């Protein structure tokens with residue numbers, strides 16, 4: 001019997017398996033596909049790791065810890081995982097991006113972040129055209145994470161585990177003797193269980209009725225274009241709230257192109273088994289229009305588009321907790337569009353709970369109980 005079973009080997013599950021292996025435990029892990037794959041939340045090139053978004057929240061120590069752990073994984077794996085490119089956080093002062101006092105907290109001198117007016121943005125990054133009232137926080141230290149190499153490195157770090165790909169878990173049970181995971185191929189006992197199944201979580205814990213919403217979102221890669229095409233790659237990335245139009249983001253071009261998309265769109269909730277994986281022409285036009293107005297000329301021909309999934313909680317905070325009825329079962333869910341950067345820390349917190357070690361910082365905002 002293995003010490004621990006892990007269901008789901010995406011961002012958090014692979015990090016959980018790696019953390020348990022590092023602590024000398026035996027682990028068996030299952031994924032319904034072969035990660036990295038394009039069916040869940042962890043695919044498509046790049047993710048941002050930035051701190052300004054979290055200033056004043058319990059995520060601050062986690063994001064610092066995560067940066068340190070990604071750097072360590074970068075060294076031990078011999079892969080290039082991080083690139084400092086800076087990031088812009090942009091929007092109206094009274095909008096969603098700057099809600100909760102973010103602007104006040106971030107603009108303090110000790111953070112190293114820089115408050116820019118719309119004119120100053122254009123001066124520094126001449127391909128961008130913010131409206132006059134746009135407030136911008138420039139975080140020069142923000143980095144771009146290479147997603148697929150990061151996930152591969154994490155799975156390698158979990159290499160001592162018995163990792164079973166293309167083997168979905170169909171159900172599990174827990175008793176005083178331990179847990180049993182039933183897959184399409186067999187039944188496996190373990191002492192304890194971690195569930196990190198992303199958008200599929202409700203299928204594995206229907207009894208909890210977790211308020212998770214799966215959101216279909218599209219990422220686009222355009223060929224960099226215009227007079228600044230060569231400098232776009234230096235950065236920064238941006239997350240930019242537009243009054244009445246939602247929030248869009250852009251990444252400095254990688255080999256695949258200049259990646260952009262919409263962040264959180266109301267009414268895009270979907271059933272994980274019925275996600276429309278095709279990208280329609282009208283969807284692409286929405287992004288083209290935003291580029292035309294706010295980064296004119298930067299986006300050339302569309303190179304690629306891909307559907308990705310957010311799994312959102314109502315408050316956008318993660319769920320990382322023990323199962324209320326089975327203390328030997330620990331759950332991560334609700335990445336809410338921002339969990340990848342935290343993966344190594346989340347894996348470590350999962351391992352702390354599974355091994356009864358005191359979590360160094362598992363904030364109460366992650367508890368299942370908060371939903372009442």
Ligand SMILES: Cc1cc2nc3c(=O)[nH]c(=O)nc-3n(C[C@H](O)[C@H](O)[C@H](O)COP(=O)(O)OP(=O)(O)OC[C@H]3O[C@@H](n4cnc5c(N)ncnc54)[C@H](O)[C@@H]3O)c2cc1C
Nearest residue numbers: 008010011012032040041042048169198308335339340341
């Ligand atoms: C477009 C987009 C942009 C994003 N940008 C950022 C960003 O810039 N920064 C950031 O930090 N985060 C970002 N995120 C969020 C981040 O990628 C996710 O929050 C994170 O990947 C969630 O991790 P997870 O482990 O919960 O889920 P996943 O990484 O999706 O892993 C879940 C795994 O469980 C497996 N699984 C499911 N059911 C079963 C089963 N029954 N049996 C076995 N295996 C199963 C799946 O196959 C999958 O591999 C973004 C997400 C998207 C979609």
